[in-house]
Amino acid sequence: MNLLAPPNSLASTPTLAVLGFQRQLVYHLHFWAFIAVAPLVMVQWKQNHYLLSGLLILFCLNALLVIAFLRLRGGYFLKGRLFPLLAVVCAAYSTAINGHAGLYWAYPAATALFFLLPLREAIGCNIVFVTIMAVVSFIKFPEADFWRITFSLGLTCLFAMIFAWLVGKLQEELTRLATTDPLTGCLNRSQLADVLNSQIQMRERYERVSSLILIDLDYFKTINDQWGHLAGDSVLRELCLRLRKRLRESDQLFRIGGEEFMVVLPETRQKDADVLAHQLLTSISARPFMDDIKVTASASVAEVSKGETWSVWLNRADQSLYEAKSLGRNQVVNAARPTPDSGTDTDETSTQATG
Numbered sequence: 489m490n491l492l493a494p495p496n497s498l499a500s501t502p503t504l505a506v507l508g509f510q511r512q513l514v515y516h517l518h519f520w521a522f523i524a525v526a527p528l529v530m531v532q533w534k535q536n537h538y539l540l541s542g543l544l545i546l547f548c549l550n551a552l553l554v555i556a557f558l559r560l561r562g563g564y565f566l567k568g569r570l571f572p573l574l575a576v577v578c579a580a581y582s583t584a585i586n587g588h589a590g591l592y593w594a595y596p597a598a599t600a601l602f603f604l605l606p607l608r609e610a611i612g613c614n615i616v617f618v619t620i621m622a623v624v625s626f627i628k629f630p631e632a633d634f635w636r637i638t639f640s641l642g643l644t645c646l647f648a649m650i651f652a653w654l655v656g657k658l659q660e661e662l663t664r665l666a667t668t669d670p671l672t673g674c675l676n677r678s679q680l681a682d683v684l685n686s687q688i689q690m691r692e693r694y695e696r697v698s699s700l701i702l703i704d705l706d707y708f709k710t711i712n713d714q715w716g717h718l719a720g721d722s723v724l725r726e727l728c729l730r731l732r733k734r735l736r737e738s739d740q741l742f743r744i745g746g747e748e749f750m751v752v753l754p755e756t757r758q759k760d761a762d763v764l765a766h767q768l769l770t771s772i773s774a775r776p777f778m779d780d781i782k783v784t785a786s787a788s789v790a791e792v793s794k795g796e797t798w799s800v801w802l803n804r805a806d807q808s809l810y811e812a813k814s815l816g817r818n819q820v821v822n823a824a825r826p827t828p829d830s831g832t833d834t835d836e837t838s839t840q841a842t843g
Contacts, residue, residue, distance in 0.1 A: 513603055515558050518571060522551035540581055547574040572601045576617045584624050591637065594621055598645050602652035610652065614645045671721055672728040674743040683740055683752055684798035690754070691792050699761035699791040700801070701751040702809045703768060706784045706817040708747035715781060723777045730771045734764065758791035758822060765789050765820045773818065786812040790823035
């Protein structure tokens with residue numbers, strides 16, 4: 489095993505990519521901290537600082553455990569929280585007994601807190617840390633050094649906090665851009681597998697059924713050809729607004745194609761999803777878009793069946809949507825439920841949308 493190589497794999501979604509980078513950050517912080525601190529164990533032991541030497545041994549053992557957990561299990565040992573605790577204790581105690589030689593370790597310890605802890609926890613820990621270091625400095629050093637140490641350490645924490653906050657905001661914005669459709673603000677296909685798999689897991693573990701609705705605008709190409717692509721974009725944006733008005737907070741709206749959308753309905757039976765699908769088609773056709781563009785849509789409904797994958801679930805809905813198109817559009821077709829014995833499809837129904 490190459491200890492220098494951090495745990496890394498190609499991420500299939502933006503969420504997994506962020507998690508992967510966080511794990512690499514934690515891995516490298518613990519690995520290089522272990523490399524830097526391990527020799528100090530013997531140094532402090534030879535100077536008869538046995539308590540500090542013991543604390544440094546705990547620090548190194550924790551670093552090795554975190555590295556091992558990341559390599560073997562993909563998670564953090566004790567969520568990585570022992571590192572900041574031991575780093576702060578070791579830095580403060582080393583300063584108390586070693587003077588300036590221990591003080592130098594306070595700065596990397598304070599900075600590391602913002603990379604290992606949530607921002608609010610890191611701010612709280614650093615306030616406590618700076619306070620402790622100020623007390624130690626006041627006792628240990630001349631007054632002029634006390635003020636220099638307190639303000640320089642405080643500024644280091646402030647700069648690290650600003651950097652961590654900006655990185656967090658950047659991460660949120662990049663994740664949003666990667667997971668949403670820029671035109672409509674709906675979720676895009678990058679989140680599709682994760683969301684459907686989570687609903688399948690709820691079905692398998694807790695018998696909580698979920699359904700999905702596929703919606704495809706009828707003759708959308710005609711709108712682009714007759715009124716232009718800007719008008720088509722306006723129709724899509726207004727369409728999403730109309731759909732969201734009829735959805736719950738727990739429902740999730742995806743744009744999975746040019747004019748094709750998907751609604752994921754947690755804990756919803758197919759018959760209830762069918763009712764909602766009719767309401768959605770009615771809200772689309774009830775009044776014109778942009779005052780004079782009349783639009784209808786076709787839809788399909790599929791409830792997740794036990795034992796099927798997300799791709800099979802989505803494919804059943806897609807086949808039913810194709811049928812709704814072939815039957816004349818502006819209607820809802822319910823996907824057939826596979827029978828456990830033969831795997832054939834039964835109970836398929838087609839109903840005309842009202843409005």
